[in-house]
Amino acid sequence: MSDLVGTAGTVPESEETMLGLREMELNFGPQHPSTHGVLRIVLKVDGERIVSARPDIGYLHRGTEKLFETETYPMIIPHTDRLDYVAAATNNHAYVLAVEKLLALEIPRRAQYIRVVLDEMQRVSSHLLWLATAAIDLGAITPFFYTFREREVILDLFEDYCGARLTLNCMRVGGLQEDLTPGWLEKLRAFTEDLGSKIDEYEDLLTENRIWKMRTIGVGILNTERCIEWGVTGPPLRAAGFKWDVRRALPYECYSELDFEIPVGKNADTYDRYLVRIAELRQSRRILLQCCDWLAANPTGDIRGKVPRVIKPPAGDVYASVESPKGELGFYLVANGGNKPYRLRVRPPSFINLQALPEMARGHMVSDLVAIIGTIDIVLGEVDR
Amino acid sequence: MEISESLMTYVLIPAVKAVVVVILVATAAGVMTYIERRLLAFLQVRKGPNRVGPEGILQFVADVVKLLTKEDVVPAKAQHFVHFLAPVLVMVPGLAVFAVLPWGPEFTMRIPGLGKITTAWYAADLNVALLLLLAISSVGIYGIILGGWASNSKYALLGGLRSAAQLISYEVPMGFAIVSAILMARSLSLVEIVEAQRTHHMWFILPGLVSFFLYFVSGVAETNRIPFDLPEAESELVAGFHTEYSGFRWAIFFLTEYANMITISAVATALFFGGWLRPFPNVAALGFLDVIPGVIWYVLKVACFLFVYIWFRGTFPRYRFDQLMALGWKTLIPISLVNLVVVALAALGGWRGLRILGAVLWIAAVGAVLIVTRLNAARKPRATPLIPAPVGAQKAEA
Numbered sequence: 001m002s003d004l005v006g007t008a009g010t011v012p013e014s015e016e017t018m019l020g021l022r023e024m025e026l027n028f029g030p031q032h033p034s035t036h037g038v039l040r041i042v043l044k045v046d047g048e049r050i051v052s053a054r055p056d057i058g059y060l061h062r063g064t065e066k067l068f069e070t071e072t073y074p075m076i077i078p079h080t081d082r083l084d085y086v087a088a089a090t091n092n093h094a095y096v097l098a099v100e101k102l103l104a105l106e107i108p109r110r111a112q113y114i115r116v117v118l119d120e121m122q123r124v125s126s127h128l129l130w131l132a133t134a135a136i137d138l139g140a141i142t143p144f145f146y147t148f149r150e151r152e153v154i155l156d157l158f159e160d161y162c163g164a165r166l167t168l169n170c171m172r173v174g175g176l177q178e179d180l181t182p183g184w185l186e187k188l189r190a191f192t193e194d195l196g197s198k199i200d201e202y203e204d205l206l207t208e209n210r211i212w213k214m215r216t217i218g219v220g221i222l223n224t225e226r227c228i229e230w231g232v233t234g235p236p237l238r239a240a241g242f243k244w245d246v247r248r249a250l251p252y253e254c255y256s257e258l259d260f261e262i263p264v265g266k267n268a269d270t271y272d273r274y275l276v277r278i279a280e281l282r283q284s285r286r287i288l289l290q291c292c293d294w295l296a297a298n299p300t301g302d303i304r305g306k307v308p309r310v311i312k313p314p315a316g317d318v319y320a321s322v323e324s325p326k327g328e329l330g331f332y333l334v335a336n337g338g339n340k341p342y343r344l345r346v347r348p349p350s351f352i353n354l355q356a357l358p359e360m361a362r363g364h365m366v367s368d369l370v371a372i373i374g375t376i377d378i379v380l381g382e383v384d385r
Numbered sequence: 386m387e388i389s390e391s392l393m394t395y396v397l398i399p400a401v402k403a404v405v406v407v408i409l410v411a412t413a414a415g416v417m418t419y420i421e422r423r424l425l426a427f428l429q430v431r432k433g434p435n436r437v438g439p440e441g442i443l444q445f446v447a448d449v450v451k452l453l454t455k456e457d458v459v460p461a462k463a464q465h466f467v468h469f470l471a472p473v474l475v476m477v478p479g480l481a482v483f484a485v486l487p488w489g490p491e492f493t494m495r496i497p498g499l500g501k502i503t504t505a506w507y508a509a510d511l512n513v514a515l516l517l518l519l520a521i522s523s524v525g526i527y528g529i530i531l532g533g534w535a536s537n538s539k540y541a542l543l544g545g546l547r548s549a550a551q552l553i554s555y556e557v558p559m560g561f562a563i564v565s566a567i568l569m570a571r572s573l574s575l576v577e578i579v580e581a582q583r584t585h586h587m588w589f590i591l592p593g594l595v596s597f598f599l600y601f602v603s604g605v606a607e608t609n610r611i612p613f614d615l616p617e618a619e620s621e622l623v624a625g626f627h628t629e630y631s632g633f634r635w636a637i638f639f640l641t642e643y644a645n646m647i648t649i650s651a652v653a654t655a656l657f658f659g660g661w662l663r664p665f666p667n668v669a670a671l672g673f674l675d676v677i678p679g680v681i682w683y684v685l686k687v688a689c690f691l692f693v694y695i696w697f698r699g700t701f702p703r704y705r706f707d708q709l710m711a712l713g714w715k716t717l718i719p720i721s722l723v724n725l726v727v728v729a730l731a732a733l734g735g736w737r738g739l740r741i742l743g744a745v746l747w748i749a750a751v752g753a754v755l756i757v758t759r760l761n762a763a764r765k766p767r768a769t770p771l772i773p774a775p776v777g778a779q780k781a782e783a
Contacts, residue, residue, distance in 0.1 A: 024539060026543075027539075033623060048543065048547075048706055138702040138703060139611055139612065139614070139701070139703025140700075140701065140702035141698070142699050142700065145429035145430055145431055146429075146430065149430055205700070206702075209701070209702065211612055211702045211703070211704060212702050214708055215702055215703070215704075215705055215708075365705060365706060365707065366543070366622075367615075367703075367705045367706060
């Protein structure tokens, strides 16, 4: 019991104080409602102030990268679903992009647009899930149900399209397996047009809410320089004011033809990361509407390029990346000419963004740690692989 | 057998009342959990419990039965006695304060075999009711602190420490707000305070607008409810001080929280909203409202406050601990001190002084609301603008 009492008022610099008491070590997770999975953070707290926070990861390690080496190229796609399991489409996309790059394949235009639709739907659903959990972490329980109402529609649309709601397995090397089902596009358009007013609803609850602002402004600042040094990408980087989005910086598919903006913040704190993600929801909506228009105007077309029956990329290595909802998701593929990759390395944005957590959390309170974990938007499937 | 009058007045009737109060309060707290879940569901586009009994009304019974039959887990190395004592320390004061809550006026009824009995809708009318209320409800804090400490869990300990600081801090503005009501009514008895609002021809919410606001905000903090639910902040401390409680001991914490909500609402009703009095108690034209008995008026008013509690929960995020302390010490306590002086000066002027104060406060409040609404309307319509990138951040585009 002696290590439990009297922890307030200890001096952070020295391990021992006058009374011979140290900071309290607090195990935050792996079973904790706010670590969004099996993340364990070893906290040293002085009262409630965090002296150090050390993420301890690996509880969800499944050896996925090693598993990749034992599977043929098409068989790998379902495994990528399980990385960031709330954004399966972008995982599929990044992987097939890498293989296609090595094969130098041409993707039909219609397939490109459908891929972008799937990506952006996935981004919306992932951001909605983020908003739900980040709000609930700070005690606001109602946004959770509002965002899940919309996310449900997206998952239903996914189910209509490919039969799965979460682990989509929706892309193939060279294009897609399925064309859109009849009437699907109209459903998507109706939902997308409605989405704007729904986002307004979330903002009504949070954006100008005094408590929400008090809890998020100035919390977990990670400035542009430190973001770049850590390799942080995605909304945390853009909230720091750095305009980097793979969709614009290294355009893939048809993104260069689409009209959208990259929202950036300037204060690099939790509130700006929230604003950036909300703005990204609106931008994704813009992209979806444009894609709906194009697909309605071009209702037929190939959805799969000229793909060899057995996929055997030439020996060599290639890196391809997409802008996943969490940041830059890359696949580094080393091929030896066989029908299985020699090595397939994932660049998971969650894992890299999480590394900045100790720096963001230092000096804040335990309650802020929850806000910071929420705002990094990690998925442990991707962190641990 | 002839029952002597003193035995009747001092033993039998109070005993019956005590039993009735305890049963009613425990049931009300249970029903409250059901109502909260349904109302929250209504706010959150979902259905809520609707399976057990008609419209799910028996859900709380099922929950209680489940909790009663659950295993009572005590963590290893916990302080067994204190761990056992904590829920008791929380529950007993939570129920005891109901003795002085005035749910209705005196009434006379005829009981076969006993004759006419004149009694009232409260267990006791003490001349120090409010002091008793403050004193007893403070004891409940011990239960929370000890429960957190005895659990041998760091999360529970943090929750206990938080609640110690929070509850003690918010007792201060709450006490001052109550004192201002005492000044207005010139009595510590809750029954007399309600009666004073009849003789003053107004509910004390008129001169006590600020006092009521302070009282209710502190009351929400005292009951550990969102946005002040830090002692049990689920997303931070798992469940706070009752993390290591299970089964019916946990249920006792849970139900007492609801009982405390009812207490806070009931006291607010008695102090500021005329207790069992109908609106405008002295306007004869509204006499038809007397059809509704005083108890019903009281329950209706309490229900409004309870709804506000639930509404808060559906709307607000949670404060951070230091922000909570800052709000208490830097905002509420100074306001409550100034308010106390102002109310005391007005009370010196008797009814007239209180009426002038009420008029000034309400005109100021309505004016402030109008100004704020207009300012908000003048703002740009909703839609997060893209935040312009600072100079030098465009490197990536080039």
